[in-house]
Amino acid sequence: MSNNSKELSVFSAYVADLLEEKADQYNQPEFIPHDPISIPHRFTRKQDIEIMGFWAAILAWGQRKTIINKCLELSQLMDNAPHDFVLNHQESDLKQFLNFKHRTFNATDTLYFLHFFQDYYRQHDSLEYAFSSHLKKGDVTVENGLIGFHDLFSDSENFPARTRKHIATPLRKSSCKRLNMFLRWMVRKDDKGVDFGIWNEIKPAQLVCPCDVHVDRVARLLGLIKRPVTDWQTAMELTASLRSLSPTDPARYDFALFGLGIEGFATPAILPVRK
Structure with a gap:
């Protein structure tokens, strides 16, 4: 084996061990209170978890404390019973949402x-169908589910053009980080108590790792991403690298990459950066 091959072998082993260690460290209940996932954890009813989990994921940009506070505000506006509210609210109940805003997400988006939600949950018991119904037999990832959900979400004569930017799709080359994070919350199953694992039609093996700024930076340092830009293909490249470590649960390492990013991780100088 050449010196270069030996160096890459050592580095690959280092990466695998590091990701395993950090995934175990951060995939713990202590992770919940300071993360947007704390919002759906306030509920026990499946539909409430879905609705507030979806909203928490979509609003997840900026400081985590602010995200959590805005989601709590939304929950309070729905009487802390989101499923009941979306099914049964009247026109007069919507006035209180006119002042809601988070960054570029405003009242128009909120009302849509x-x-x-009202239209969907009057026809379906779970939000999973909005994604899973678009998957095809043999799909390796949730790509078709994300595309189909975007089209379903925007398929209304009342759909405001401005709201489209809040629901990503691979067809616009977005990394879809917020939707992928939401799907991780709903789909992943383990005994750690962080992700919910309440959906069954989508498999953990099909999840795509959310590619936020922390994950992206650390993944590049570890040689898990080579693509120079961050888009859907980058998320797929990262997930393929992670699937080589865990074919049935690649998104598990989202905990590790995000945690390392928060820690300010830098590649140790004694090991080569994989090219």
Whole structure:
């Protein structure tokens, strides 16, 4: 074996061990209170978890404390019973949402989300169908589910053009980090108590790792990503690298990459950066 091959072998082993260690460290209940996933953890009813989990994921940009506070505000506006509210609210109940805003997400977006939820949950028991019904036999990832959900979400004469930017799709080359994070919450199953694992039609093996700024930076340092830009293909490249470590649960390492990013991880100088 050449010196270069030996160096890459050592580095690959280092990466695998590091990701395993950090995934175990951060995939713990202590992770919950300071993360947007704490919002759906306030509920026990499946539909409430779905609705508030979806909203928490979509609003997840900026400081985590602010994200959590805005989601709590939304929950309070729905009387802390989101499923009951979206099914049964009247027109007069919507006035209180006119002042809701988080960054570029405003009242127009909020009202359409409520419209979508009401229309959808009057026909379906779970939000999973909105994604899983678009998957095809043999799909390795949730790509078709994300594309289909985007089209379903926007398929209304009341759909505001401005709201499209809040629901990503691979067809626009987005990394879909927020939707992938939401799917991780709903789909992944383990005994750690962080992710919910309440959906069954989508398999953990099909999940795509959310590619946020922390994950992206650390993944590049570890040689898990080579693509120079961050888009859907980058998320797929990262997930393929992680699938080589865990074919049935690649998104598990989202905990590790995100945690390392928060820690300010830098590649040790004694090991080569994989090219």
